[in-house]
Amino acid sequence: MTSILDVDGVTKxxxxxxxxxxxxxxxxxxxxxxxIGPNGAGKTTLFNTIAGVFAPDTGSISFSGRQIDxxxxxxxxxxxxxRTFQIVRPFPALSVEDNVIVGALLHLRxxxxxxxxxxxxxxxxxxxxxxxxxxxxxxxxxxxRLEVARALATExxxxxxxxxxxxxxxxxxxxxxxxxxxxxxxxGVTILLIEHVMRAVMALAERVLxxxxxxxxxxGAPEAIVRDPAVVQSYLGQSSLGIEAV
Amino acid sequence: xxxxxxxxxxRGRVILLVAITLLLAAPMVxxxxxISIFVLIFYFAYVGQAWNLMMGFAGQLSLGHALYxxxxxxxxxxxxxxxxxxxxxxxxAGVAVAATFGAVIGWLGFRFGIxxxxxxxxxxxxxxxxxxxxxxxxxxxxxxxxxLLYDAQRSHEWWNLRGGPLLFYYLGxxxxxxxxxxxxxxxxxRIGFQWLAVREDQQAALALGIxxxxxxxxxxxxxxxxxxxxxxxxxxxxxxxxxxxxxxIGRSIEIILAPVIGGLxxxxxxxxxxxxxxxxxEGLIALTVSLGVNVPGAKAVFYGLxxxxxxxxxxxxxxxxxxxxxxxxxxxS
Numbered sequence: 001m002t003s004i005l006d007v008d009g010v011t012k013x014x015x016x017x018x019x020x021x022x023x024x025x026x027x028x029x030x031x032x033x034x035x036i037g038p039n040g041a042g043k044t045t046l047f048n049t050i051a052g053v054f055a056p057d058t059g060s061i062s063f064s065g066r067q068i069d070x071x072x073x074x075x076x077x078x079x080x081x082x083r084t085f086q087i088v089r090p091f092p093a094l095s096v097e098d099n100v101i102v103g104a105l106l107h108l109r110x111x112x113x114x115x116x117x118x119x120x121x122x123x124x125x126x127x128x129x130x131x132x133x134x135x136x137x138x139x140x141x142x143x144x145r146l147e148v149a150r151a152l153a154t155e156x157x158x159x160x161x162x163x164x165x166x167x168x169x170x171x172x173x174x175x176x177x178x179x180x181x182x183x184x185x186x187x188g189v190t191i192l193l194i195e196h197v198m199r200a201v202m203a204l205a206e207r208v209l210x211x212x213x214x215x216x217x218x219x220g221a222p223e224a225i226v227r228d229p230a231v232v233q234s235y236l237g238q239s240s241l242g243i244e245a246v
Numbered sequence: 247x248x249x250x251x252x253x254x255x256x257r258g259r260v261i262l263l264v265a266i267t268l269l270l271a272a273p274m275v276x277x278x279x280x281i282s283i284f285v286l287i288f289y290f291a292y293v294g295q296a297w298n299l300m301m302g303f304a305g306q307l308s309l310g311h312a313l314y315x316x317x318x319x320x321x322x323x324x325x326x327x328x329x330x331x332x333x334x335x336x337x338x339a340g341v342a343v344a345a346t347f348g349a350v351i352g353w354l355g356f357r358f359g360i361x362x363x364x365x366x367x368x369x370x371x372x373x374x375x376x377x378x379x380x381x382x383x384x385x386x387x388x389x390x391x392x393x394l395l396y397d398a399q400r401s402h403e404w405w406n407l408r409g410g411p412l413l414f415y416y417l418g419x420x421x422x423x424x425x426x427x428x429x430x431x432x433x434x435x436r437i438g439f440q441w442l443a444v445r446e447d448q449q450a451a452l453a454l455g456i457x458x459x460x461x462x463x464x465x466x467x468x469x470x471x472x473x474x475x476x477x478x479x480x481x482x483x484x485x486x487x488x489x490x491x492x493x494x495i496g497r498s499i500e501i502i503l504a505p506v507i508g509g510l511x512x513x514x515x516x517x518x519x520x521x522x523x524x525x526x527x528e529g530l531i532a533l534t535v536s537l538g539v540n541v542p543g544a545k546a547v548f549y550g551l552x553x554x555x556x557x558x559x560x561x562x563x564x565x566x567x568x569x570x571x572x573x574x575x576x577x578x579s
Contacts, residue, residue: 077453078455
């Protein structure tokens with residue numbers, strides 16, 4: 001399998017604070033790949049560096065074999081990487097459907113065609129019945145689903161999900177897990193997710209990267225990762241998020 | 247056009263057709279004074295629509311739109327004054343100059359991340375220093391103003407925008423209608439959705455692949471160019487231009503009142519706003535004149551109070567409320 005995303009020795013610091021330190025990993029095309037780690041480990045910074053919010057200080061990021069680090073977020077999205085935000089950012093005054101249409105208009109010129117694509121995605125994410133509501137009026141689980149629908153509307157080959165399970169109840173987590181797995185299987189879109197909810201990570205990810213204090217401390221299959229002593233010590237062992245629950 | 251028409255509910259179509267018919271026929275019964283008020287209504291509906299594109303749709307606050315109207319008017323008037331070039335041609339030059347200023351302001355603001363209130367200050371600054379420049383340029387008449395000769399012999403030359411109130415009535419009506427149709431078209435197009443996305447959340451818009459800089463620049467260019475056309479109309483209607491009026495911040499505020507009161511980001515907001523505000527303002531002037539009191543600034547105070555009342559009572563503007571009242575809420579497609 002060839003990798004679709006290659007992160008090579010990426011470092012990002014903010015005024016002396018080393019947020020991401022020499023992180024290297026690759027994501028295979030079509031895979032579901034998770035990045036985990038305690039709060040402040042640098043996960044979101046890593047994401048923002050891939051999505052073009054920041055340029056890395058050193059290192060390089062390639063997507064489909066072409067270097068993308070330093071490009072602005074809109075260019076990165078246009079090349080096929082869509083992202084969701086940890087703190088959801090729907091367009092509040094727009095309807096649910098119009099939110100998704102905005103995403104679909106990246107590659108579609110015609111609003112009618114974009115509307116059709118939006119509706120198909122809204123059905124896929126169980127939001128079709130709420131398509132005429134203002135996005136501001138949605139519940140948190142629905143907003144999270146809207147973020148996924150809107151990102152998918154840009155027809156990405158790589159989907160970056162930043163804590164899309166956070167704040168969801170267990171039944172909602174299972175629903176989201178099923179939806180994401182189905183979308184991954186049906187469309188072949190590669191998924192890179194940051195996640196705290198181990199239940200979701202174990203159910204979805206084929207490979208896991210563990211960050212701690214900006215450094216990659218382990219990488220591998222989820223079952224192996226949770227037994228890694230370094231991981232247990234830095235992250236899993238210290239909280240009740242633990243593996244017993246899985 | 248067809249899809250726009252079919253998007254209007256049946257009752258709305260009837261009201262719209264009746265309103266258009268009444269406006270087309272109205273000059274038969276209106277006197278000169280009332281016609282002059284309608285010209286102003288159409289003018290403010292038109293330039294309000296242009297400003298609304300930029301603020302109501304793309305979310306960029308301009309408090310210096312008098313600049314574009316003034317430039318359009320001055321450029322067309324100067325071409326006529328010095329070279330006898332008619333305003334139908336001059337309007338192109340006016341639009342080009344105004345859009346160039348719009349492009350410079352937009353580039354400075356959007357390229358260097360000057361946002362919100364600071365962007366608004368930038369637009370005020372450009373209008374102000376243009377006013378000062380025009381105050382001191384001899385060939386534009388300076389502070390003393392530029393006067394277009396009204397020659398009764400040529401008053402039939404509609405092709406040179408020389409004519410009586412009726413010409414300006416129908417021209418103003420056509421412009422206001424055209425602006426509403428253009429806005430409706432743009433709002434339903436790709437760029438319209440992208441404007442709304444930028445207005446709502448720029449970071450999210452960027453993450454969806456929208457070139458935010460480009461999208462905002464398009465809004466400024468269309469808005470400034472459109473406003474300049476209105477400026478040409480009003481310059482040839484009044485036949486005089488003074489920098490202290492044309493570029494004044496007060497004029498800029500007057501331009502934004504109709505869409506704010508009518509409803510930001512709506513097609514009919516600027517029209518409804520202009521129909522409410524202009525007659526009220528003119529009525530107030532008529533009242534103070536007939537009472538023999540001369541209260542300078544009464545209109546500004548009155549506009550301020552109206553604005554406060556509307557923002558308190560109908561924060562979304564009058565039109566969304568009126569629309570519900572008339573039973574014209576959007577049809578499900």
